[in-house]
Every structure is written in structure tokens, then in C-alpha cells.
Amino acid sequence: MSVPPTPNWSALREDFPILQQQVHGKPLVYFDNAATSQKPRSVIRSLVHYYEHDNANVHRGIHELSNRSTGAFEAARARTAKFINAGSADEIIFTRGTTESINLVANTWGTKNLKAGDVILLTELEHHSNLVPWQMLAQRTGAKLAYVPVTGDEGLLDLSQLDALLTPQVKLFAMVHISNSMGTVNPVAEMCARARARGITTLVDGAQSAGHLPVDVAAIGCDFFAFSGHKICGPTGIGVLWGRPEVLDGMPPWQGGGEMILSVGYHHTDYKHAPHRFEAGTPDISGPIGLHAAMDYLDAIGRENIWRHDQDLAAYTYEQLAALDNIRLFGPKSGRAGLVSFLLKDVHAHDVVTLADQAGVALRGGHHCTQPLMHKLGVESTARASFYFYNTRAEVDRCVEVVREIQKFFGG
């Protein structure tokens, strides 16, 4: 696929009605994109169009509206396959989000394949969504958890230990692609290759990567890839699980109900193949339709372009903040994804966020659903600025000015 030319970034802002507002009397600077992205008009319109023209239940209908909604729903599945270079639409399972995608794998693949004494390998960077489902699975099956360690405030994995950690007991290696609290970009293709060489199944949590850089599941070489629609300009409530077809085929269903069956008797049911086997009940139909519009929007900009823009803003922010006194910065010094986590000396992250909000700057403060990592780094929380393609260097300047004022406010 050819890369679109460098876009006019500030013109793209016009596509986002929500960005054209003032908060507490100041122009909104939305720097909470790692939590959720904003939605362009084309995505919002796709939802309105669906409900105003095509709304009907999918798959079982004979009538015109049902044909239309089924067509749009399945077209979104094919579009999603293309978005991550999957082999076929049948490899795409729609879920509520990354969290549900990972829970699906834990509850189906995990329950079938793990037993007492097996090891699930994770990294110390994981979001709770790629940690708690595995803890629950370990409790059910007697499997154990092991972690690839993080080296320190830079949030880099110590991959020199990886080969030693990939023991014969390891059945699954689940890893985050981009850390939501540190901004680390993990070399997932290399990590998966080392695991696969030992016959270990791999899962990549792509919640922070999918809409920010080109994702090619074939090139990554993982067995599962999970991501959310709402972080990539799509609606909330829609997520994706991609699975390697031979792995999906061997997985038992998770939730039972309509849609996922071939035939049902009072004492026996035959199930459909993937993906429908894993989509019991009436699905979120508008979600995939909105996600389809979002993927079209992002690829018109070009994810190579988005990634370059993200990295530029992050590097610029890091450089500006590093020039301040009494600040502790987290994440890699170079090559970081589009976010910067920091702590001001003697000012709690929640106070930073409350003050920044008054200046119109939306940050996030807290443990970012990475409590074990925060604990390891000896902090309770950090303040985080996270970017997307509609953010600008001028907004970063404003944010840094606000951080300086916050230091003054608490410093006197």
C-alpha cells in the first residue's frame, strides 16, 4: 500500500466537532488520547446513517433492511481484516474491546490448553486488561505467571532475560505492543519469533498501537492480536480479536446463545466455525459500522504519517518537560510512542490534572491501570499527556506552560 502524502494536520482538526470548544473558558487541549480518542464527523455520520436508514438485526433476516445491515456488518469485518493484514475476514472476531478480546482467549483457548504447572509469560508493562484475565486463568487451572522484567523509569523490557524465561513450561506469551503508561514500543515481532521457535502461543495487546502505526499481524507473527475501536476514532463498545485460523479452529466457544450455532437440540448443540462461534447473541451492529468509517478515515491519512506525527509530538514534549526542574519523566528517552508520563516533585498527579483542567488541558493522572508497574517504580501515580494526529506542537507548548505554572502554584 502506498503512503498518502503528508496531510495538512490543522485542516484535519476541522473534522472533529468536539475539538472546537472551550473548557473553563480556555481552548480545549485534548491530551487524553491513550484513554480514548475523539471521533471525526464521518464516523459520527456513519452511525446516524445506519440508525436512520438501515437498522435491523443481522444474519437471520430475509427483508431488505436486514440484508443491508448484515452487508454493512460483514463489510466491516472484511475491512478490519485488511486494516491489520489478516488472511481473511473469518479471522476477525468482534468483541466489546481489547479487554473482552483477551478474556475470550483466556476463557476458551486458555481453559482448553492450560493445566497445573504450565506458565503464562507476561511483561511487567502490562495493563490490567492483559494481566487480570491471566491471573484468573492461572487460579482456575493451577498455571503460574512469570514476567519479563522492566529495567526502570525508562520502561524498557530487559529482553536479555527472555530466552531464559521461555522455558518448556511456558504455553502462552502475552505482551503489550505499546505501553499505555510508559510509551514504550516493544519489538513484538522479535518477541513473538523467539516464542514461536519454541512452540509457544503468543498474544499481542494492540490497544495503543492499532490506530497509531501500520499493523501487520502476519509480519508480527503472533497468534492473537487484540485492539479497541474507541481508541482509533471509532465508537466505544466495539473491539477486535484477530486469531490465526488454525488456532481459532481448535478453540471451544465461550458464550452460548443465538448466532453461534449450526443446530440445537434439547441435549446437544453443534457450533459454527469462527468467527461466528465466538459471537453469541445480537452483536453491536453500529459499532463495526462506525469502526469501518474510522479505519477508512485513518488510512486516508496514512498510519505511517500518524506514527511520525505521534512520535514527533512525544519527542518534543519530552524535550520541553525535561528542561524543567523538579520533574521525573517516565518512558524511553528515544523512540517513544505518542505519550509522556511525568511526576512533579511534591505535587500529586491528581492536583496536576485538576489544575491543568482549569487551563483547558485534559490530562490523565493515576496508575493508568498498571498498578504493579507503578508499585515497581515506587510511585502511586503519574500524570500523562497522550497524543493523536489532531494534536499540535502549539498545544504541547501550552501544556508545558501550564505545567510550569502548576509548579509555581505549589512551589510558593
Add this chain to the structure above:
Amino acid sequence: MFEDLNDLYQQVILDHCKKPRNFREMPQCSCTAQGRNPLCGDQLQLFLAMEGDTVRDASFVGSGCCISKASASLLTEYARGKTRAEIETMFSQVHEMIKTGKVIGDVGKLAVFAGVYKYPARVKCAILSWHALMSALKGDQQPVSTESEQN
């Protein structure tokens, strides 16, 4: 830049957050209770030394945001010399004030928290130590949290 925030971060609050009073453990306490807001990461432990029905000494340790630290600090100052009944009355006055901004009766220095209600996300920070205080007086063993309820 932050003039509007003066009703949240009043000088007294800033002072108590930077230099919390009675910030120490109390090994000989009569009762103690923990307050924890895991989403925020705020956590504190409150200690009371009782003489009959009266608080002779109060102290706390822990970590958290400016509002939660200042609230705990001012609370320990207030509680000294107060009876259980006086504290229960003050709890409902302070609770109402933090939630709604309405000051009922004389709350003394604690009136600095009357502006918190304008910042719904921060109400739980201001009220945490007060729930811990009530918990300590009741002798509850479980840590209290103000994140799950609509305080």
C-alpha cells in the same frame, strides 16, 4: 493562571498539604482506621488516643493528593478534645458542606473545604479522612473507601 482554583486550593489547604500537622504514627493509640481510594492511590491511616469519650490525640500517616492530605491534617487538629458526639455532629456538617457547599453551623477552619463541591471528582479526596475517623470511632476493621459511593 489558576485564579478560579482559589476556592479549591485555599491558602490553608496548601499550607496543610505541604506541612501536614500530626503526621506521625501512634503506637499507643486506642483505635485506628484506614482510608483507601485505590483508583486514586490515596491511602491514609488515622490514629486516635481516647480518654473516655474524648479524643485526647489524633494523628495520621499516608500519601495522597493535596486535598486528601490537607483534609486529614485539619481533621486531626479539629478532633483533639472533642467528644464522640461532637465529632458525629461535625461529620454530618462537613459531609454536607463538602458535597453541597452549604455551611451549617460553625465549622471553624474546616470551612476551607466549602468550595470542593464545585469539583465533583475531588469530593472523594476531601471526605476520605472523615470516613476513616468515623470508622476508627466505630472500631471497624475494614479499610474505608469513598470511591464506590456517591459522596
